[in-house]
Amino acid sequence: MAAARVAAAFICRSPESITIDKVSLTFNIHHTTEAGGRRATMQLPHAAVETPVFMPVGTVATVKAVPQHILEELEAQIILGNTYHLYLRPGHEAIRRLGGLHRFMSWERAILTDSGGFQVFSLSELRKVTENGVEFRSHLDGGRHFFSPEHSMDVQIALGSDIAMAFDECTEYPAEYARARSSLDLTLRWAERSKRHFDAHKYERPWDERFAGQTPNLFGIVQGGMYLDLRRESAERLVEMDFPGYAIGGLSVGEPRERTREVIEATLPLLPKDKPRYVMGVGYPDEIAEYARMGVDMMDCVLPTRAARHGLLFTSEGRMNIKNRQYAEDQNPPDVHCGCMVCRRYTRAYLRHLMAAQEPLSAVLNSIHNLAFYLNTMREVREEMSRAAAAQ
Incomplete structure (x- = not known):
């Protein structure tokens, strides 16, 4: 019975092939499902990524406790690096001098870097947010630092990732409507500044002759708290800015899981169907499979390795x-x-x-087992979609 329900969900429509940027990112949709899921290939400067995909989190240039050759054996296609942590240690300019994050950590496949916004958000007692950016104290030594949208872009360009993220303010939960409104307005202004600075400086990435002429890609982040009208406005304004991909951020910050799903379900139709769609920081295996079937192309979460260190498999x-x-x-x-x-x-x-x-x-x-389970979960969803397409 369960198999029949899965098969029924994957009724495939005609294939699409969309090119976003001839140099840096192509997103080829092979087939879609009645529920909105998409089986696609995303070509990035360093690698092709089959979507929907789960991306292990490599905070400080390492997925905790798992060496890179094991990640390759597990068929991880793309991993995350954390802008805030790498900026503090060893420093983005050091990584630039060493040839960029890929060469520094000996990882030839794709990398996505976050903007540092979520980590700064988590330093609630150590930060001060202004129009210009965020002043914060390092969790390492208490030293003062300042992140603006422009500085976040400079750090990510120095790291040389395949996908960079616009600098945003992550709205806490719960948040009153006025607070969410103000936070969204700031995030949208920061998105414009991020894109303007990124486009002007993206060719300053670490030099690697293998990828000459190719640049990183900047994704916008939809915010707005748990308020669907703010989410709609955020998505519409970001789409007008014409990013090559879009993320849904500000989730998994304490809200009930039903609210998480509600926000994702309401936001996905507002994003371009011909560009990658990324939900940040979610979730359990059954949740990432559900979101993939709804039409999410990319997901990440620290849960597989964090839970592993506490004995949860x-x-x-x-x-x-x-x-x-x-x-x-x-x-x-x-x-x-x-x-x-x-x-x-x-x-x-x-x-x-x-x-x-x-x-x-x-x-x-x-950690190896949990990552294998997550990666296999996404592989099975992709295979379900392919089998359903072949049966049409």
Whole structure:
């Protein structure tokens, strides 16, 4: 019955092929579904990315506990770098001198960098927001720093990512309407400044002869809190600015999951159908699969690795707390239906032992499994779409 429901959801329409920018980004839609999902290929300067895609978070030029060759074996296509953290350490100019973030971290595939806006938002006791930008204190040493839209663009250009994000203010939850209105107005002004500065300086990225003439791509971010009319206005104004892709931000900040879905469902139809659509910072495996089927092309979340470090594993039978005593002598793999390198070799008993002994290998193995589960979830959604298209 469940399989029948899935098959019914993937009724495919005629293929589309859209070119956004002949140099830096093409987005080729292979087929779409009745529910709005899209199977596509996004060509970026460093790599082609099959969408819908989950993007592991590599905050400080590393996906925590997982080396790059393992990420390649897991078939991660694109990962995230964090502008705020890389600016503080080792510094964007150092990374520029070392050839850019790809060369610095030995990652040949695609990278998306966030703007630093969310991290500055999280420093609520250490920041001051003005029209010009945000003054904040470093969480490392308390030193004062200032991020403006222009500076965020300079840092991301220096890092040399494939996709950069406009500088925005992430609205907290809950927020009164007037507060959300004011925050949105500021974010829209910052978006204009981000795009103007980015377009003027994007060729200043770290030099690499393999990608001569290719530039990073700047995505706009839809904000507006939980207010759908503000979300509509944000989307419409950003579309007028003509970014090559759009993100839905300001989610997973404490709101109920039903509200998250409501905002995504209301915002997606407002964004261009021929450009990539990215939902930032979500969610659990069942949620990312649902959002992909609704028409989201890109998603990221720290949850797979963060949960792994606390012993929470995602499996085909639900979430598993590997610290529980019941697994002390369990000889089954973490997920009997998973073929990842961890499940092929290790038992629940062993993973529980590593957690109990506080061995660093625990975080490594748990993270590899969780990332494999997330990446496989998106791969299965893509394959469902392809099978449905072939059956038409």
